[in-house]
Amino acid sequence: xxxLFAIPSAILxxxxxxxxxxxxxxxxxxTQLSGAIFTSDSSGVPVNLNIYDAKEDVYLNGGPGINAPxxxxxxxxxxxxxxxxxxxxxxxxxxxxxxxxxxxxxASGVIQDTSPSGACAHATGLDGEDGGATVQLFPYADTPNxxxxxxxxxxxxxxLDCDAAGxxxxxxxxxxxxxxxxxxxxxxxxxxxxFWKNGVAMDGYAATWVDTNGAHNIKYSEWNPAVLxxxxxxxxxxxxxxxxxxxxxxxxxxxxxxxxxxxxxxKVRGGTATVPVTVADHTEGDHTYFVDVSCN
Numbered sequence: 001x002x003x004l005f006a007i008p009s010a011i012l013x014x015x016x017x018x019x020x021x022x023x024x025x026x027x028x029x030x031t032q033l034s035g036a037i038f039t040s041d042s043s044g045v046p047v048n049l050n051i052y053d054a055k056e057d058v059y060l061n062g063g064p065g066i067n068a069p070x071x072x073x074x075x076x077x078x079x080x081x082x083x084x085x086x087x088x089x090x091x092x093x094x095x096x097x098x099x100x101x102x103x104x105x106x107a108s109g110v111i112q113d114t115s116p117s118g119a120c121a122h123a124t125g126l127d128g129e130d131g132g133a134t135v136q137l138f139p140y141a142d143t144p145n146x147x148x149x150x151x152x153x154x155x156x157x158x159x160l161d162c163d164a165a166g167x168x169x170x171x172x173x174x175x176x177x178x179x180x181x182x183x184x185x186x187x188x189x190x191x192x193x194x195f196w197k198n199g200v201a202m203d204g205y206a207a208t209w210v211d212t213n214g215a216h217n218i219k220y221s222e223w224n225p226a227v228l229x230x231x232x233x234x235x236x237x238x239x240x241x242x243x244x245x246x247x248x249x250x251x252x253x254x255x256x257x258x259x260x261x262x263x264x265x266x267k268v269r270g271g272t273a274t275v276p277v278t279v280a281d282h283t284e285g286d287h288t289y290f291v292d293v294s295c296n
Contacts, residue, residue: 205220
């Protein structure tokens with residue numbers, strides 16, 4: 001899965017309503033979900049920069065993640081709920097009940113169907129890559145965010161907790177995965193993580209994004225010009241505020257240095273590093289924030 005790309009010599013490497021949820025096979029308390037979520041079209045194809053033409057075009061996808069290595073874990077099997085909010089998570093945009101916004105994940109770690117939602121289930125499509133289902137996020141209202149950003153949340157249904165401190169419409173950030181997207185808004189704001197070894201950019205390496213709410217997601221470095229991913233793990237439409245990027249040593253990449261977007265070096269301890277990334281207001285123009293990881 002590790003594709004190589006020679007870089008120019010000039011590039012320097014950095015040394016609502018309380019609802020009783022059915023039981024699921026969710027992870028134990030305090031652990032993060034494996035796998036990833038992402039938005040796509042109905043056929044599972046990623047959309048350039050997560051910018052869609054219409055709200056109805058946005059579908060939820062899940063599993064090991066785009067361009068993940070073959071041994072990457074998918075979502076744990078079980079029943080999940082989702083919501084669409086503004087970037088802060090405070091404004092619920094999904095307009096139907098959470099009982100209608102459920103789906104199941106099979107033993108392969110991909111979305112199986114929306115049968116837990118019964119008669120009010122959302123429309124689905126078929127992912128042409130992994131054979132799983134995609135789930136239409138609509139109906140939801142327009143975002144009030146001045147940068148046009150929407151945030152989709154996914155959490156195990158039995159982890160919904162309307163009484164938990166910091167919950168967002170009963171979704172608890174530490175148990176949730178999130179992904180951001182835009183509709184009819186062409187401002188490009190993203191965090192890109194690149195993995196380098198001996199002057200070569202490498203694909204198939206994982207980075208974890210922790211958003212401004214404390215929810216997280218995983219993406220993998222990839223070469224995919226169709227979505228403007230040039231050997232990067234691509235976190236798109238990231239909202240204004242301070243995010244964290246976590247990286248760890250992986251097979252083929254023993255981390256020796258990590259450079260933050262501002263040029264500073266992160267501390268690497270035990271093969272891991274966390275980099276804060278402060279994202280500007282989207283109305284200030286296009287911004288790409290690069291985190292560069294140097295490997296042995």
